[in-house]
Amino acid sequence: MGDQPTAVTLYAGIVTALLHRERTGRGSCVTTSLLANGAWSNAASIQAVLCGGEIQYRLPRTAARNALTCFYRCADDR
Structure with a gap:
Protein backbone atom coordinates (compact mmCIF):
# COMPACT_ATOMS: atom_id res chain seq x y z
CA MET A 1 0.00 0.00 0.00
CA GLY A 2 2.41 2.62 -1.11
CA ASP A 3 2.70 2.73 -4.89
CA GLN A 4 -0.92 3.52 -5.71
CA PRO A 5 -1.45 6.23 -3.06
CA THR A 6 1.87 7.78 -4.10
CA ALA A 7 0.80 7.82 -7.75
CA VAL A 8 -2.53 9.41 -6.84
CA THR A 9 -0.77 12.01 -4.69
CA LEU A 10 1.71 12.77 -7.46
CA TYR A 11 -1.13 13.10 -9.99
CA ALA A 12 -3.00 15.48 -7.68
CA GLY A 13 0.18 17.52 -7.19
CA ILE A 14 0.77 17.77 -10.95
CA VAL A 15 -2.83 18.80 -11.66
CA THR A 16 -2.69 21.39 -8.86
CA ALA A 17 0.63 22.75 -10.18
CA LEU A 18 -0.83 23.02 -13.69
CA LEU A 19 -3.84 24.90 -12.34
CA HIS A 20 -1.51 27.19 -10.37
CA ARG A 21 0.52 27.86 -13.53
CA GLU A 22 -2.65 28.57 -15.51
CA ARG A 23 -3.86 31.10 -12.93
CA THR A 24 -0.59 32.78 -11.96
CA GLY A 25 1.84 32.08 -14.81
CA ARG A 26 4.40 30.72 -12.32
CA GLY A 27 5.61 27.12 -12.21
CA SER A 28 5.73 24.83 -9.19
CA CYS A 29 7.89 21.99 -7.93
CA VAL A 30 6.00 18.75 -7.22
CA THR A 31 7.48 16.12 -4.90
CA THR A 32 6.13 13.11 -3.03
CA SER A 33 7.31 10.39 -0.68
CA TRP A 40 -0.87 7.71 5.23
CA ILE A 55 -3.45 -6.79 13.09
CA GLN A 56 -5.46 -9.69 11.70
CA TYR A 57 -3.46 -11.50 9.10
CA ARG A 58 -4.90 -13.65 6.35
CA LEU A 59 -6.67 -16.75 7.65
CA PRO A 60 -5.36 -20.20 6.67
CA ARG A 61 -6.81 -21.71 3.49
CA THR A 62 -9.00 -24.09 5.49
CA ALA A 63 -10.63 -21.23 7.42
CA ALA A 64 -11.05 -18.60 4.68
CA ARG A 65 -14.35 -16.72 4.71
CA ASN A 66 -14.23 -15.84 1.02
CA ALA A 67 -13.03 -17.85 -2.01
CA LEU A 68 -11.29 -14.74 -3.36
CA THR A 69 -8.97 -14.62 -0.35
CA CYS A 70 -7.89 -18.28 -0.49
CA PHE A 71 -4.49 -19.54 -1.59
CA TYR A 72 -4.61 -21.88 -4.60
CA ARG A 73 -1.97 -24.19 -6.04
CA CYS A 74 -0.83 -23.18 -9.54
CA ALA A 75 0.04 -25.40 -12.47
CA ASP A 76 3.77 -25.06 -11.64
CA ASP A 77 3.03 -26.51 -8.17
CA ARG A 78 3.58 -23.20 -6.32
Whole structure:
Protein backbone atom coordinates (compact mmCIF):
# COMPACT_ATOMS: atom_id res chain seq x y z
CA MET A 1 0.00 0.00 0.00
CA GLY A 2 2.41 2.62 -1.11
CA ASP A 3 2.70 2.73 -4.89
CA GLN A 4 -0.92 3.52 -5.71
CA PRO A 5 -1.45 6.23 -3.06
CA THR A 6 1.87 7.78 -4.10
CA ALA A 7 0.80 7.82 -7.75
CA VAL A 8 -2.53 9.41 -6.84
CA THR A 9 -0.77 12.01 -4.69
CA LEU A 10 1.71 12.77 -7.46
CA TYR A 11 -1.13 13.10 -9.99
CA ALA A 12 -3.00 15.48 -7.68
CA GLY A 13 0.18 17.52 -7.19
CA ILE A 14 0.77 17.77 -10.95
CA VAL A 15 -2.83 18.80 -11.66
CA THR A 16 -2.69 21.39 -8.86
CA ALA A 17 0.63 22.75 -10.18
CA LEU A 18 -0.83 23.02 -13.69
CA LEU A 19 -3.84 24.90 -12.34
CA HIS A 20 -1.51 27.19 -10.37
CA ARG A 21 0.52 27.86 -13.53
CA GLU A 22 -2.65 28.57 -15.51
CA ARG A 23 -3.86 31.10 -12.93
CA THR A 24 -0.59 32.78 -11.96
CA GLY A 25 1.84 32.08 -14.81
CA ARG A 26 4.40 30.72 -12.32
CA GLY A 27 5.61 27.12 -12.21
CA SER A 28 5.73 24.83 -9.19
CA CYS A 29 7.89 21.99 -7.93
CA VAL A 30 6.00 18.75 -7.22
CA THR A 31 7.48 16.12 -4.90
CA THR A 32 6.13 13.11 -3.03
CA SER A 33 7.31 10.39 -0.68
CA LEU A 34 6.62 6.67 -1.07
CA LEU A 35 7.14 6.11 2.66
CA ALA A 36 4.91 9.00 3.75
CA ASN A 37 2.11 7.98 1.38
CA GLY A 38 2.36 4.35 2.46
CA ALA A 39 2.06 5.42 6.09
CA TRP A 40 -0.87 7.71 5.23
CA SER A 41 -2.74 4.92 3.43
CA ASN A 42 -2.17 2.55 6.37
CA ALA A 43 -2.78 5.18 9.05
CA ALA A 44 -5.70 3.37 10.67
CA SER A 45 -3.69 0.16 11.06
CA ILE A 46 -0.63 2.02 12.32
CA GLN A 47 -2.70 3.92 14.90
CA ALA A 48 -4.38 0.71 16.03
CA VAL A 49 -1.03 -0.99 16.63
CA LEU A 50 0.35 2.05 18.47
CA CYS A 51 -2.69 1.89 20.77
CA GLY A 52 -2.20 -1.82 21.51
CA GLY A 53 -4.41 -3.29 18.79
CA GLU A 54 -3.57 -6.43 16.86
CA ILE A 55 -3.45 -6.79 13.09
CA GLN A 56 -5.46 -9.69 11.70
CA TYR A 57 -3.46 -11.50 9.10
CA ARG A 58 -4.90 -13.65 6.35
CA LEU A 59 -6.67 -16.75 7.65
CA PRO A 60 -5.36 -20.20 6.67
CA ARG A 61 -6.81 -21.71 3.49
CA THR A 62 -9.00 -24.09 5.49
CA ALA A 63 -10.63 -21.23 7.42
CA ALA A 64 -11.05 -18.60 4.68
CA ARG A 65 -14.35 -16.72 4.71
CA ASN A 66 -14.23 -15.84 1.02
CA ALA A 67 -13.03 -17.85 -2.01
CA LEU A 68 -11.29 -14.74 -3.36
CA THR A 69 -8.97 -14.62 -0.35
CA CYS A 70 -7.89 -18.28 -0.49
CA PHE A 71 -4.49 -19.54 -1.59
CA TYR A 72 -4.61 -21.88 -4.60
CA ARG A 73 -1.97 -24.19 -6.04
CA CYS A 74 -0.83 -23.18 -9.54
CA ALA A 75 0.04 -25.40 -12.47
CA ASP A 76 3.77 -25.06 -11.64
CA ASP A 77 3.03 -26.51 -8.17
CA ARG A 78 3.58 -23.20 -6.32
